[in-house]
Amino acid sequence: MGTSARTGRPLDGVSSIKVKIGLLVVVSIVAAVVVLQVGGRAGVPGWLTLPVTLAVALGVTQWPARGMTSPLREMTCAAGKMATGDYSVRVTATSADEVGRLARAFNTMAADLATADQQRRQLVATVSHELRTPLAAQRALLENLVDGVVRPDDAALQTALAQSERLSALVGDLLDVSRVDGGAVPLHLASVSVADLLDRAVAEAAVGTRTVVFETSVEPSDLVVRADGARLAQVVANLLDNAVRHSPPGGIVRLRAEVEENDRWSLEVTDHGPGIPAGQVRKVFARFGVGDDSSGGTGLGLAIAGWVCQLHGGSITALPPADGGTGARIRVMLPRNPVPRPGSSVEPASTPATEVIPVTTTPPDVTPAGPPAVPLPSFVGTLFGEYWPERGPATAPVALYGSVAIGALAAAALPYRHIGLGTFLVLLAAGVLVFGVSIHRRRPWTTVVALLYAGLASMAVLRAAEWLVVLSLLAALVLVATALTDARRVLPMLAGGAGWVLAAIRGLPLLGRTLAGTSRHRLLWPVLRTAVLSLVALVVFGGLFASGDAVFGSWVAQILPDVHLADSFVLRAFVWFFVGGIVLAACYLALNPPRVDAVAMPPTRAVSRAWEWMVPVGVVVAVFLVFLVAQASAMWGGHEFVRRTAGMSYADYVHQGFAQLTVATVLTLATIALAVRKAPRDTDRDRLLLRAVLGTLCVLTLVVVASALFRMAVYQQAYGFTVLRVLVDAFELWLGFLVVLVMVAGVRLSGWWLPRAALASGAALLLAIGLADPEAWVARQNIERYEATGKLDLASLSSLGADATPTIERDLPADLARCVITGQYRPAGDDDLLGWNLGRSRAADIPGYGDDAVRGGCPAQVGE
Template sequence: MADLPPEQPDSTDENKAVPVPAPQLLVMPPNDAIPSMVWPGTEGETAWAIPVQIPSGTRGYALFVPMVAAPASVPAVEKPVVKPPVTTPKPAENTTPKPPPAVIPQRPAPQRPAPQSPPYAARPFGRYEPAPSPWQAFRKKNWPAPKEAQGWAVPAGVLAGALGFLIFLPLDRVGIGWFLGWLALTLGVGFAVHKSPDLPRRERLIRAGWAAAALALMLIPAFRNAWWLVTFSVLGAIGCTALAIVGGRQVRSILFSLIAAPYAAFAGIPWVRRHLKASPNPGIARRAFFSVALTVVVLLVFGALLSSADVAFSQLLDDVIPDFAIGSVFQWIFLAVAGGLLAVSGIYTLTAPPKTSSLDTEGRGRFGLIEWAPAGAALVLLFGGFVAVQFTVLFGGSRHVLKTAGLSYSQYARSGFWQLVAVTLLSLALIAALARWAKRDQPIERLLLRVLLGLLCALSVVIVASALSRMWEYQRVYSFTGERIFVMASEMLLGVIFVLIAVAGIKWQGRWIPATTVGLAVLMLLGLAALDPEGYVASRNAARYAGSGKIDAWYLRALSADATPALTKLPDPVRRCTLSWIAEDLKEPDPWYAWNLGRVQARQALKELGPGAIGNQKDCKSADQFDLPKTRR
């Protein structure tokens, strides 16, 4: 902004210096013909300037236009107002001359003050720009859009993801196609972004590790059929894919990746479309479409002729090509769109990855020693008393419980498991809050906080062990189920997290705990898949039936094909009942993209058993005598 010239005194008043209007500078966008701006003031007033801020990265040239002073306003001239005469009844004619009409002088209108300048940068044309939202400010600073690029690598990666889901992914039942579709998506995204220089080598290895974890979880539907295990595996694979795309190492950035990945899938569509428009060969899309259409026509015509000529070849085509129906068309469209959007999210984000480190800020100490120490110490004393009782139960056994509580050991085991799970989760949240917001500026604060958190972690591990022992005893008395095994595995994971927190508290270095927890959850799911939980449940229930003569046949017949080899070892009529639903589900063969090891083993076991050993609903009615009571007592 140019400096103002020195003020010159007015000739009308020698004692008062009146400034003379001076040219002012205004930043404007580039234009060939810019008119001069009228100075928003009057002559004789003090000159003023408009502050202008140019944001970094603004395109264009800074042009400076002089302000032209506006002419001084001239006061209005007084005009006489003629008052109309009052009409009265005419008297007799009088020769006296009439007086002149009365004139009422008008006061001049008061002048309004000059408009004040706005407190923000003014624009000569258009309206003022609105302030950016927090999301827009974050994107501009930490997640800028990727640069425009030409080439066919990006569209090819999106096409690979769409075709991978369309060809391989089965929605009617689990199989190897889930892994193959995810593998095609991963390879397509990796091919499109393999030359991206925005990620350092260490970060690339971490992202590749999350992608490998997602593929490992997607292998579970190729080996197991338990609905709950497959569901958690697919959800875990989606979460690992989000971490591979966006990144994240702490709680905030990990949660941000779950939101940013779906957002990038839609935000990147215009960017991918511009790659098609900017291609050096604009006719390639039209030629590719023509090639695909011609290939489909050729395969339909000659495939129909050859299948009608040979029965064996027709059967092969029926196994390879899925059944065509109107609903299948919508299913194919959905799969292609889902695969394409996931590929867009991965390519768009990995080309210009966000700075997730800006989200993972260190917590500031808000609570002093007098605020958090009494509550923490009281909780430690409460946990200590509970743990002392648990040690007497664990080492005293069922006799101690029967003597003190008047309950059976199985009733005692069932009574407080979910309460202990809630205590474990609340303890974990409390420890995380103390580690983030408790002040530790003084050495005494750090020492007390370290001791308090260590005691809480140790006592929480004992509570986890108590909950696990209760659940194990409950299943031993009643029956094993896949869901209870999953709950036990989750409780064991919480116990490991407490151990990790205790280790991190030694040197106050716990930034690695959230990502490590996600990795341990992946290992937990892979371990459950290796255990074959429903096969294990079926074998334990068969052993229990051989020893006590009690079995829950209605629950066992609802298990997946994973339990079939163990159920074939049961005697009649329990075996005929438990295999009725599974045999009905396995009548139709699976297409190649739905191959599953559990179903292959189940069909083999049923084939060795023979159709006469498989029952129906009547056999289950005769097996009611072997069921446990529906109300657990």
């Protein structure tokens, strides 16, 4: 075990935990410094270098850190099992440090406890239980003989003799306790008639004090199996004793034996007693599992029956009652011809019909020593606990290979190009992969999100405005996170977004298993390893010789004439790692989403009196009413009223309060949400009152939204249109739509659909804005304002992007259009196929676009 274990645990040979931690810190720092230096020297942006550096440092330390904490987690798991009486679990103890020494001491302690517990319990329990059943039956028979209930005929005496022989066999078994403890128990195989076996067992069980009816069925009736007849009789006797004790007077105990597939046979014993409690099914075959004084048992019969079944290479299970009835149902499954286990030998048979098979086994309450019976949770799994359990597949090669391929596509298509067709292809490929592996891919919400995602991603190729592409990408990421986690409420949606980031850590166990799975390919990893080592050797030695010899350096320069090739390679490597990592984290989120529904606001208790929530909300309603009166006064009074009252122009007046009205709308939605949580809704009167008050507040909020939109329209007519003002208008309009949705939800006081509807409507509005070409629309509105008033801000118009250029060239007078178009910003370089963008392509076809050299004598404003 030493070699294999140390291969998986590189630091096992270090004898101090402090030194191990120091080595991990050093390795992490060195990896981070190297990546930062390489990225900085190659000119990689800091926002791209930092996450890649953190990921590389974390990934590099994962390999030497393997196995450092697993013995402690194994000991925690083993200690929990020992608390329940299971002393069989052992921990891996290959490390030479303090943790390894503690693990070895733990194993020694567990072995000593297991031996002491086994020696203390097994002899007394076996003697008390195994002697009780035949003695009770023999006593009942003798009492019946004394009382004259049974005549001392041959049948009665034969039954008494069988019980005495069974007692003698049990005494002989007790002499073999030491051999049982050592794990080597001989199994004497012979031909056994199942029908005769069951008849004898029923005859012995029928002499008890409780009257029950036995029904026996054997299919086929002449079924003969090879087994240890004495131990098999022990199993049947224990099962019948257990069934009789738990059956009501006059109850039926059924025994059914039949042939199964794969050369096996089964024995099923059922009764009509209270049955096995659901929580005790797993413990029923353990020593002292469910025995109690009231039932007359000690909880050992089924445990010993299971031990005998294990000797024969079979199994014993507790099944639910058939046809929904009551009672216990125990099934024994055994091979018709048991064979020796690997490594055992067959002793010479004492008779031709009998053979002895030494079977290595353990008592029913002790399992073999070795690794834990249950998979040990990883450190990452323990870190996230029940909020993010491992429920996904064992490996995910499709997600891994797909993420690597998409990262390579991004590395080839994105660097040194503007946002365009290449960006759209990367987004589209990532969406296909992530939605394809999602466990929620067939849900309607996922379909809606996929359509919105495709539309928002198309902005990268349709529009040249980078701000629009960034907003679309952010909205698409939020949508994707909700679809992958199936989040339905606000907090789960936020948790889903955070889960995308945390998936980079939570997915490490799955990534490790997938990489381990790919390592089984005989050709893949050797090829990759050889290619990487060859490339590193070429770069290192080629760089040294090129810098140390002028002739060699000239040859290298001829082969690699681009002096920026190294910087380009580094940048593309960072992009590859960054994009591939984001996609891989999204794939893990799709394969194993966290339990975001468990994230919720702490429960609150509704107020007991209606006025406790009505008074605060009523104050808000009153403030809204006073504000609307002020708005009406300003509108009816006009410019002179505003100047006389507020001392400012009407345009300045409407501009002053727009931001505050937007904030007030958001706070109103928060007020409504809080009132819904605190208001009582037990009676029809409470619900009607809630609908009336909040409905009034929503109507007043819609009036405020209309006022805010009117204010912005007035201000834009006075000072012109900008993209930011249009976006603020759109945001206020979306808030008004949310208020309408709240009113609809208030009809039934049920808004489970509201968060998703709000998110989808916001994304759809952003998509509609993008398709409407906002910069071209702003340019058209300013041109129309110029045609109506003669006023035009040429500097503001020149700040618009390439999307507005065709509109400016078409609708503005030629001299002014030339001033605006030549003053526009034009990205350096021409677009190739992967950098193609519709907006930039249309602007590039217009003469003078972005050519500031030909601009001259152009004013900043006209008519202002």
